[in-house]
Amino acid sequence: MTCVEDLPYEVILSKASFAECREYVEKHCPRYCHVDPGFRLFDKYMIGVPPIAIGVDGNAVVFPFTKPCYGTFLLRIEDTEEIARLAPRLKPR
């Protein structure tokens, strides 16, 4: 299983709340979708308060990633395969 922490990620928001991450995606990503907890992204089951907002900005996926002791981070990872998988769900901002 891929570990998100091993992928080349950029941190957009650090130690944020889950709501702040959702709001950022909905306001700043040109395309986004909502998914439920347990949705698979980068081979991991997503953790979050539904609806979880996942954004697409250029060739990058923007998504929340929660660690128990550190809070939620909004990450940006370039991956066109994941974008293609998300494509049917995506809607413009």
Next chain:
Amino acid sequence: MSPDAREALLLLGCPEVPVQQALALYLLGRLKAADYAVTCAGNPAVLQLLRVSDPDRHYIGPVVEIERCIGELAEKKRTPTLCVAFAHSDAGLTFAATARYLLPEARFVLLAFGREAETLAGLATFPCEKIVDVAVHNPTKLKRRIDEVLA
């Protein structure tokens, strides 16, 4: 524990607030006495605290790393009938909301504690029974509420 024991899950948050450890061990004892087979899920630090606190395993049973546990819930490999989720932070509430979504049939108890307890309980809009107190060091009030809820 009988062969017919029901399955319960304790979803533990970051161990930085002291009451969590005491209440986790208390719940393990109480649920074991009620014939539940209890699994604890948490990050490596919280699971290690439990192991060190109970070297002869009088209370703790199986433990699982929390992200693996979420995966097992999503894959329906784990289907507890009772889940007690500890939350003293936004991250804890996020894990609780995830488990609630993945366990729609389970009895679900949210234990919100620490200085932000009331705010967190207000943010928990998913269906659950709530036990709420701003306790950081003294678990007495939360223990009393647990006794009432699980009576």
